[in-house]
Amino acid sequence: MYNNMRQEEERNQTNHVRYVQIVVFRLGDEEYALNIDQIKEVVITPSITRVPQKPSFIKGVANIRGNIIAMLDLEEKFGLRKTIDEHAGNNFTLVIDSAEYKMGVLVKEVPNTLSIAESSIEEITLAGDSGIEQSYIKGIVKLEKRLIIMIDIFKVLSQYEEQQVFKKQTALV
Amino acid sequence: MSTKEEEYRDIFLTEAIENFNEINRLLIVLEKNPEDIKSVHALFRITHTLKGNATGMGFEHIAELAHVLEDLFGAVREGKVIISSEMFVSVYKAADILNELIDAVKNPREVKYRGIKTKLEVMLRSALAERSQSIDETVPAASGYENAIAPELLDMLQNDDEDHIDTATKLSFSHLVQVPVQKLDNLLNLVGELVIERDRIIASGMHSASEYSRLNRISSDLQYSVMDVRLVPVDFLFNKFHRIVRDAASKEEKNVSLKLKGTETEIDRNILQVISDSLIHLVRNAIGHGIEKPEARKQSGKPEYGTVTLEASSESDIVIIAIQDDGGGIDAARIRKRAVEKGILTLADASQWSDRDIIMLIFEPGFSTMDEVTSLAGRGVGMDVVKRALDSIGGTVHIETKVGEGTTFFLRLPSSMAVKATLLFELDNETFAIPLSYTERVISVYKSDIHTVANGLITVYQGRTISLIFLNDLFRQERSSMATLERFHPEAKLEIVVVSFNGRLVGFIVDKLLQQKEIIEKPLQKPADGVSFISGVTILGNGKVCLVLSIPGILNTVNHTQHNKISL
Numbered sequence: 001m002y003n004n005m006r007q008e009e010e011r012n013q014t015n016h017v018r019y020v021q022i023v024v025f026r027l028g029d030e031e032y033a034l035n036i037d038q039i040k041e042v043v044i045t046p047s048i049t050r051v052p053q054k055p056s057f058i059k060g061v062a063n064i065r066g067n068i069i070a071m072l073d074l075e076e077k078f079g080l081r082k083t084i085d086e087h088a089g090n091n092f093t094l095v096i097d098s099a100e101y102k103m104g105v106l107v108k109e110v111p112n113t114l115s116i117a118e119s120s121i122e123e124i125t126l127a128g129d130s131g132i133e134q135s136y137i138k139g140i141v142k143l144e145k146r147l148i149i150m151i152d153i154f155k156v157l158s159q160y161e162e163q164q165v166f167k168k169q170t171a172l173v
Numbered sequence: 174m175s176t177k178e179e180e181y182r183d184i185f186l187t188e189a190i191e192n193f194n195e196i197n198r199l200l201i202v203l204e205k206n207p208e209d210i211k212s213v214h215a216l217f218r219i220t221h222t223l224k225g226n227a228t229g230m231g232f233e234h235i236a237e238l239a240h241v242l243e244d245l246f247g248a249v250r251e252g253k254v255i256i257s258s259e260m261f262v263s264v265y266k267a268a269d270i271l272n273e274l275i276d277a278v279k280n281p282r283e284v285k286y287r288g289i290k291t292k293l294e295v296m297l298r299s300a301l302a303e304r305s306q307s308i309d310e311t312v313p314a315a316s317g318y319e320n321a322i323a324p325e326l327l328d329m330l331q332n333d334d335e336d337h338i339d340t341a342t343k344l345s346f347s348h349l350v351q352v353p354v355q356k357l358d359n360l361l362n363l364v365g366e367l368v369i370e371r372d373r374i375i376a377s378g379m380h381s382a383s384e385y386s387r388l389n390r391i392s393s394d395l396q397y398s399v400m401d402v403r404l405v406p407v408d409f410l411f412n413k414f415h416r417i418v419r420d421a422a423s424k425e426e427k428n429v430s431l432k433l434k435g436t437e438t439e440i441d442r443n444i445l446q447v448i449s450d451s452l453i454h455l456v457r458n459a460i461g462h463g464i465e466k467p468e469a470r471k472q473s474g475k476p477e478y479g480t481v482t483l484e485a486s487s488e489s490d491i492v493i494i495a496i497q498d499d500g501g502g503i504d505a506a507r508i509r510k511r512a513v514e515k516g517i518l519t520l521a522d523a524s525q526w527s528d529r530d531i532i533m534l535i536f537e538p539g540f541s542t543m544d545e546v547t548s549l550a551g552r553g554v555g556m557d558v559v560k561r562a563l564d565s566i567g568g569t570v571h572i573e574t575k576v577g578e579g580t581t582f583f584l585r586l587p588s589s590m591a592v593k594a595t596l597l598f599e600l601d602n603e604t605f606a607i608p609l610s611y612t613e614r615v616i617s618v619y620k621s622d623i624h625t626v627a628n629g630l631i632t633v634y635q636g637r638t639i640s641l642i643f644l645n646d647l648f649r650q651e652r653s654s655m656a657t658l659e660r661f662h663p664e665a666k667l668e669i670v671v672v673s674f675n676g677r678l679v680g681f682i683v684d685k686l687l688q689q690k691e692i693i694e695k696p697l698q699k700p701a702d703g704v705s706f707i708s709g710v711t712i713l714g715n716g717k718v719c720l721v722l723s724i725p726g727i728l729n730t731v732n733h734t735q736h737n738k739i740s741l
Contacts, residue, residue: 046716047716047717049603049710049717049718049719049720050603051697051701051704051707051720052647052648052649052704052706052707053648053704053705053706053707054701054704058700058701060701060718061697061701061710061718062718063712063716063717063718066366066369066712068695068697068698068710068712068718069698069701070697070698070699070700070701072700100699101698101699101700102698102699103700103701157699157700
């Protein structure tokens, strides 16, 4: 915390503010955001083919411009779904393309982009949490009345994979 | 000359020209820095390879000259000889003549090479002698090499020199191109997408199908051409086994000779790569477990030398590789005993299983019949790896063995990884593909002919019992098959796809059979990967993603759950 503040001060002193672009979308009642660098494009959600043996937050695979990618439902992953209604209009897909992962994140509404000062991302420590489920939260952005949760999508997945490995190990024992 | 031989000759020439260029490059490096031991090592290796390749192809002249160079670099490598600048001149000349000899394979003509060969030999000999003299002065001095060369040889040298002045500077080009496999993979992917796109356009039905006949033909020709490029003859792999067999046999103190058959059979390069470790394992096993020690062989009236045969043959779009040994065979009784000891089978099961099923147990993880562990085989790892490698490319294995006479492993492999003949069917409004290589037949059965046995479903078709599975029950791992069956009308007729895997028949109950289709399969990528029931996906003409079932993956799971049920 102290470090952050100092960095902020330094930046203000040099009068040189770095901006980052983020893509904001709604999950449950909250606003979440990804760094724009992680997103390749936004498309209308194509039809999804279910894949067995996968956790329920991986909805299946879909064909996006000839690439077959996994479709992720983060509301389900984060436990934010309030109604049981399955396909309550996950109309848009954020396509994420990295060397390791190719996937789509399902969202309900058209996401919008925002430009924020890098320094306005606040690191947070969640109270009373065992610490497992928060490493993918990069920070909180406070804008007037809005509160946006920045997440690192790759951390979400690496966590899931670690659990897979762990499961396999315990299954062997 | 057959086209096959021509193709091999071309491959040899490409490699030889490459070798020649590399020799030149290394010589220049070495000339600038005679201390550079790395270059000497490389030169030795290259000349050795060139000699081997040339001998294999029957180009004795190239082999002879390469052999002398190999000896020379061998001596330099061991520090017995230091190449003088004078010697470099001759070595360069030898390299040039080597190039001419290589060129002469393409454009037959006479190239004189004996002169330079003899000169190098003499130089090497005298250099070696000089050295031993400097170490041990009592050895009578050998005179300079010039004196040792007979006058007529000098004449020959002279002639050689005059002959090749005009040809030495000609650059040779091979008419083969070497391409990284990665590029071929890309090309194949693109062709795959093209074919999918073609199907999509045809399926959309804007014009009549005949409108597209040319597009159809061109795209499938293109597809098969690209697949053809990826095919390599199996002897690329088989030839490496001479050494493997020799090393394994000497370690085990056994006498083994290797026979290769059907080496011209062609197979996709990637498949060859996937199974190469498995082949090594099977061959080592054949030597370690199969072939007996020489004394034991003599006692049972067999020739002292055991034989391991690698044979490849093709059957439409399948390649069969057989690994045969004339050793002791696999004793089913011993495996049965072992399986009971290890708790893999109950005594009752063990006595009921057929010898064939029992022998397949050697592919179970952690199973080994050898009591002592040798460095080659018998650690109980490996055979399951062989099976997994085969499963991953849609291949199968079966064993024929006779105690005292030997064992043959038959590997059935797809000749190409790209295109899979599949059967499409529909289940809960989703389309699945099932590889035809596993599909036995398609039957329809009245609900009344399906019986419930210990929580599972079976039916009898033409005297054979087939266990039935609802795929969605398996995928969701919740509902029981009985409950699912209850939902059908009592007089309903059910469509069943019967698959066979390692001699077992299993039927999948499907909603609707669609069509047979050749598909281009793509692997699932992270984070959707690691699904054992699905081997990959393909895109259908309507743009939807279709899952391709992995029969080994599904049946292994089914068998395991059955095992568990029994043991519980």
